[in-house]
Amino acid sequence: MTLRLGAVFIVSLVATLIVIPPFIRYLQRIQLFQVVSQYSLKEYQEKAKTPIMGGLAFVIIPLLVMIVFFWQEVFTPKLVVILLSFLCYGFVGFLDDFRIVAQHDNKGLSVRQKLFLQLILAIAMYLIYRETMNSDLYVPLLNINLYLGAGYAFLMFFMFVGASNAVNITDGMDGLAGGTTVLALVPFIFLALRAGDEPVAGFALALAGSLLGYLRYNLKPARIFMGDTGSLALGAALAALAIVLKQELLLAVIGFVFVYETFCVILQQIWVRVFHKRIFAYTPIHYAFKLRGYREEAIVGGFWLLGLVCAIIGLILA
Helix, strand or coil: HHHHHHHHHHHHHHHHHHHHHHHHHHHHHHCEEEECCCCCCCHHHHHHHHHHCHHHHHHHHHHHHHHHHHCCCCCCHHHHHHHHHHHHHHHHHHHHHHHHHHHHHCCCCCCCHHHHHHHHHHHHHHHHHHCCCCCEEEEEECEEECCHHHHHHHHHHHHHHHHHHHHHCCCCCHHHHHHHHHHHEEEEEEEEHHCCCHHHHHHHHHHHHHHHHHHHHCCCCCCCCCCCHHHHHHHHHHHHHHHCCCCCCCHHHHHHHHHHHHHHHHHHHHHHHHCCCCCCCCCHHHHHHHHHCCCCHHHHHHHHHHHHHHHHHHHHHH
């Protein structure tokens, strides 16, 4: 790893550690607090006075760090797709958070509004990247490439929408989404270095460093939440990294924690509509463990361990 990559990680980490405390005080002063759903578990109703939109810190700081350290490569197709999707999906999340705070209602943007904006962004990313992209889909283990042609646009849409919403669903306990995302970034750092793609590795390191700084203030008891601003941006970043590194299918393995959380929510909704009863005590599934009597720290630690195992498996398969 080059000196520049090490500097990117350290600067992002230190900058986030320095910026977040005054940012928390500012959010408290203007009263941008979390709006907790009335359907949340009773314990989580107490988090209504925790500042939201903490994701702004680990969205803006890595972008600025990348501009400073990789200014010559910023406008290359790969980095444009990564940085632009990261920023734009974060902006969609910001609109959602802002609406929640402004209206004092946990609903935010409607599902249709979110999907429409995410669809537009996915199409834009495809149009930007299609001239230089490889439309093949690499299948691990079988070691074959499937040519998708224009169908790759649908794959990109599914990846961006699926990943961004999956991280959003996972973001429900202190340190859960942030920690599992850091672990999911590690394989992409190694894969980018193996491919000799230093700028892509630089972004993953910058984001990992900033997230670690954020986690200093997000571990229980959290002093700040990332909000949809952060969760949608993180999901988009993971999808973009998988796309430019041609590890699309491995995203489901590396990010299995997010897949598991999303699958449980979908299965719960189907079960309720068809059989009119729940299959799980509560979803997202991390709350079901809470109802079983597990401590929040133990639940988060368990999901982190699962994320670590999946990251290792992803590297082996790659």
